[in-house]
Amino acid sequence: MNYKPDERTLIAYLYGELNHEETEKVEAYLLQHPEERAKYTALSDVSEILGHVQDKEVIAPPVFVSDPSIKPLWSYSSIRFAAGIAASILFILVAGKILGPEISYSKGELRISFGKPQQSQPAPVQQASLTEQKVAEMISTSLAKNNEEQSKGKTEEQKKLLQTIADFNSKKIDAMTKQASLASQEQVRSFVAGLQEQNLKLMKDYFQLSSADQKKYMENLLVDFSSYLQEQRKQDLQFVQNKMNYLEKNNNQFKQETEQILTSLISNPGKKKNNY
Amino acid sequence: MAETLPDIAMMHSDRLIASAREGDKNAQGKLVQLWYKRIYNFSYKFFYDHDMAMEVSQKTFISMHKNLAGLQDVARFKSWLYTIAVNSCREEVRKKKASRSHSLHDLNPGEGEDSYRWEESHHRNENPERVLRHSELSDLLQSCLLQLNPEQREVVIMKEYEGLKFREIAEALNISENTVKSRMYYGLDALKKIFEQKKITKETIGYEL
Numbered sequence: 422m423n424y425k426p427d428e429r430t431l432i433a434y435l436y437g438e439l440n441h442e443e444t445e446k447v448e449a450y451l452l453q454h455p456e457e458r459a460k461y462t463a464l465s466d467v468s469e470i471l472g473h474v475q476d477k478e479v480i481a482p483p484v485f486v487s488d489p490s491i492k493p494l495w496s497y498s499s500i501r502f503a504a505g506i507a508a509s510i511l512f513i514l515v516a517g518k519i520l521g522p523e524i525s526y527s528k529g530e531l532r533i534s535f536g537k538p539q540q541s542q543p544a545p546v547q548q549a550s551l552t553e554q555k556v557a558e559m560i561s562t563s564l565a566k567n568n569e570e571q572s573k574g575k576t577e578e579q580k581k582l583l584q585t586i587a588d589f590n591s592k593k594i595d596a597m598t599k600q601a602s603l604a605s606q607e608q609v610r611s612f613v614a615g616l617q618e619q620n621l622k623l624m625k626d627y628f629q630l631s632s633a634d635q636k637k638y639m640e641n642l643l644v645d646f647s648s649y650l651q652e653q654r655k656q657d658l659q660f661v662q663n664k665m666n667y668l669e670k671n672n673n674q675f676k677q678e679t680e681q682i683l684t685s686l687i688s689n690p691g692k693k694k695n696n697y
Numbered sequence: 698m699a700e701t702l703p704d705i706a707m708m709h710s711d712r713l714i715a716s717a718r719e720g721d722k723n724a725q726g727k728l729v730q731l732w733y734k735r736i737y738n739f740s741y742k743f744f745y746d747h748d749m750a751m752e753v754s755q756k757t758f759i760s761m762h763k764n765l766a767g768l769q770d771v772a773r774f775k776s777w778l779y780t781i782a783v784n785s786c787r788e789e790v791r792k793k794k795a796s797r798s799h800s801l802h803d804l805n806p807g808e809g810e811d812s813y814r815w816e817e818s819h820h821r822n823e824n825p826e827r828v829l830r831h832s833e834l835s836d837l838l839q840s841c842l843l844q845l846n847p848e849q850r851e852v853v854i855m856k857e858y859e860g861l862k863f864r865e866i867a868e869a870l871n872i873s874e875n876t877v878k879s880r881m882y883y884g885l886d887a888l889k890k891i892f893e894q895k896k897i898t899k900e901t902i903g904y905e906l
């Protein structure tokens with residue numbers, strides 16, 4: 422048997438990456454050739470010694486990745502500068518419009534004013550056209566007129582009053598005597614009938630009212646029942662929600678555990694070796 | 698169909714990658730959280746330098762964010778991510794070579810105990826039995842790794858520490874699987890010689906630990 426594994430096969434054998442058939446071949450060869458076996462053992466010793474290097478523990482820094490292609494407009498300095506000037510000009514214009522300042526220079530005085538200048542107007546001077554005598558005359562005539570009118574009005578009113586009192590008294594007494602004479606048995610009857618009718622109406626109303634009450638009561642009962650049902654439904658929903666939350670939590674936990682396993686798998690790569 | 702927990706986790710990972718590809722910021726953040734430690738440790742072992750590792754990890758994930766939309770196959774995410782990481786590492790190496798400034802510190806350090814580096818060295822005493830103590834073992838092994846040429850170093854780190862399959866490494870580096878295996882073989886062989894030089898053996902390590 423002149424099978425001789427080359428270096429590559431030996432290395433693949435060392436790290437357990439040969440298929441079953443080839444592995445057996447290499448093993449048989451190494452058994453038969455002690456000098457090759459010694460070489461192989463030296464290699465696997467080196468690998469074993471290398472295994473004593475420990476991993477350094479390191480914590481991954483937090484990652485902040487931003488998209489640099491999208492840059493806001495105001496981050497360009499030229500645009501900021503132009504916007505600043507525009508804003509100040511606008512401010513001055515608006516202030517000017519609101520305050521309306523006026524600056525004038527006349528007769529050696531400088532005036533800065535806001536709004537329209539106010540001009541003081543001289544008060545009109547009235548000339549006395551009435552004399553004292555005329556006034557006195559006017560007063561006396563008006564007084565005389567007034568007195569006359571008052572005395573006339575008084576006498577007329579007195580007359581009217583007397584007449585109306587006399588009229589009213591006589592009319593009222595006549596009407597009362599008439600009514601008393603007209604009151605008869607018929608009227609009494611109609612009165613009684615009216616009373617009966619009223620009673621009937623009252624009874625009817627009463628029954629109607631009570632039935633309405635009953636209706637209302639039934640309605641309330643129904644409403645209560647439906648609200649009870651609704652409450653029950655709400656509770657059931659809450660219960661289902663709680664269950665779902667619990668499931669989700671479980672799921673999250675499972676995910677976390679999976680991630681932990683993944684971390685340990687990746688962080689600690691295992692080695693499978695054939696140690697002769 | 699029996700689904701094991703790792704299967705479920707991997708399915709979750711695929712979903713995460715898919716939604717990250719669609720532009721889900723949350724999923725992208727989660728991917729970073731998941732893979733940051735691996736990418737950091739990969740580049741740390743490549744450079745044996747914390748700052749460089751941070752730099753490379755950052756660049757890798759920025760690039761991932763930019764190019765995730767172009768990822769064809771979700772199943773290839775892992776090798777795709779390592780491709781980015783390897784490229785970032787190579788870029789850093791090129792930059793380092795291109796920069797003309799040198800630290801005064803690196804100029805003419807002298808030899809052996811006369812060197813000013815002697816004082817600040819972790820390995821003041823070159824006797825491995827005393828150096829190999831607990832946490833310093835990692836440092837020592839890492840300095841050995843640094844002596845490999847970059848091509849072998851990439852493959853050895855990916856295989857030994859990142860647990861990638863040879864197929865995945867080949868995809869990530871865009872070379873054939875056979876080339877990967879050869880590099881691995883010669884990488885281990887070179888390391889064997891370095892270990893012999895430094896008198897590191899399985900027994901000395903076992904004794905110290």
